[in-house]
Amino acid sequence: MVRVRFAPSPTGFLHVGGARTALFNYLFAKRFKGIFVLRIEDTDIARSERIFEKNLMDSLRWLGIDWDEGPDVGGAYGPYRQSERLQIYKEYAEKLVSENKAYKVYAYPEEIERLREELLSKNLPPHYTREMFERFATKERIREYEEKGLQPVIYFSMPRKTIVHNDLIKGQVVFSEGSVGDFVLLRSNGMPTYNFACVVDDMLMKITHVIRGDDHLPNTVKQLALYEAFGVEPPQIGHVSMILGPDGKKLSKRHGATSVEEFRARGYLPEAVVNYLALLGWSPPDAQEIMSMDEMIEKFSIDRVSKNPAIFDPGKLKWMNGHYIRKSTVQRIVELLIPYIEARKWTYKNRDWLERVLLSVRDRLHTLEEFTELADFFFVRPEVIVEVDEQVRQGLLECALRLERNGELSKEQLVAVFREVVKQLKLNAKDFYMALRKALTGKNEGPELVDIVTILGALETASRIKKALGVE
Secondary structure (H helix, E strand, O other): OOEEEEOOOOOOOOEHHHHHHHHHHHHHHHHOOOEEEEOEOOOOOOOOOHHHHHHHHHHHHHHOOOOOEEOOOEOOOOOOEHHHOHHHHHHHHHHHHHOOOEEEEOOOHHHHHHHHHHHHHOOOOOOEOHHHHHHHOOHHHHHHHHHHOOOOEEEEOOOOOOEEEEEOOOEEEEEOOOOOOEEEEEOOOOOEOHHHHHHHHHHHOOOOEEEEEHHHHHHHHHHHHHHHHHOOOOOEEEEEOOEEOOOOOEOOHHHOOOEHHHHHHOOOOHHHHHHHHHOOOEOOOOOOOOOOHHHHHHHOOHHHEOOOOEEOOHHHHHHHHHHHHHHOOHHHHHHHHHHHHHHOOOOOOOHHHHHHHHHHHHHHOOOHHHHHHHOHHHHOOOOOOOOOOHHHHHHHHHHHHHHHHHOOOOHHHHHHHHHHHHHHOOOOHHHHHHHHHHHHHOOOOOOOHHHHHHHHOHHHHHHHHHHHOOOO
16 A cells, blocks of 8 residues: 655744645545655754644645644554654664664764864765774773763764665666765764654655655665665655746745745635645646646646756746635635734625625635735725816716715616716716726726725715715
């Protein structure tokens, strides 16, 4: 059975690159009716926080990505937080030491740093070997460590040979002999290094496939060597190319929003974000762009994941989000808009009224956040004075008086009032309606004027006209 995992570190918000990695793993698992595991890699004690773990989980579930095994749902191969697996790492590190595939180092940090400087001074890469550390493993030093209650660092003996990796996405990758030196498995504080914990976890959790970002490609040589040392067949591994900004540079804050949380706050719908992320580096065989999660699962395959970096296009994501806003029910979008409205302390009549406001601007809406810009005048009277010629001014006043006199009118009756005044006073229709729009909204463009008047109602429309003309 296919078993994949997404293993984030809870040190910040969920970056779109991480979200895409999670999505590709999820689609792959579901495509083959496999298991999707969530593992929290929280051994960076200084930066890992439970609040970030919660945010990561919330963001994944908001996207529609759920897991079969994980820290909150359990599973047969837990615990699923690395901080709760320290004894396991210690046992496996000691196993490699007992088999002479790893060794304990009794050098102090400053001594290791001097070794590094010595290698660099000779124009050699800072690759350590067992022989370099042997001189520190004296009886006196070992006793000193024991008396001080210090734990030696455990290093892995990296085999000196060429290692070939057949990547699911990038094809054959060759790591030449000597490309890396011996490396740390277990630190003196008992914390495992990334590469060691990753291999132990994937091995014990029976992970069959690893799909991850290509920033992890250099780690692969170390991990393959560890699998060999344990006598275990490694999972099949594929490295997805990074996501670049529109300028061709690595996606970062300078390009705008980069985390799932930010896109959610700005009013993007989860189905739009997921749909767009799926297309960053993967293309379905039929070139379809708008897809549901079920459709993506049905079509997903690793062999259609590109080797080339994906370009993040904010404009296309906005377009796609606008599509999903229009595709969603009005009731759902109104429910999602209410927090934006309440955050600005705007008041509204009722849900039906909000639905009418939404329908008036929905065709121009790309994000929920934009609603507050496009529809603000429905909630707050614009501070505007309309300067028009005397004829248009008289026409606007006459409309205001008729609306006040007749009270609330139907859509057809409201339209009739304006048309009659324009016809009777022989007004320039374009000038009149432009002035009316300005008086009601404070803007030169926006929703259909008839919709604005209908939603505001006769009395509010009359009041705004008079205020804009300075007679109220």
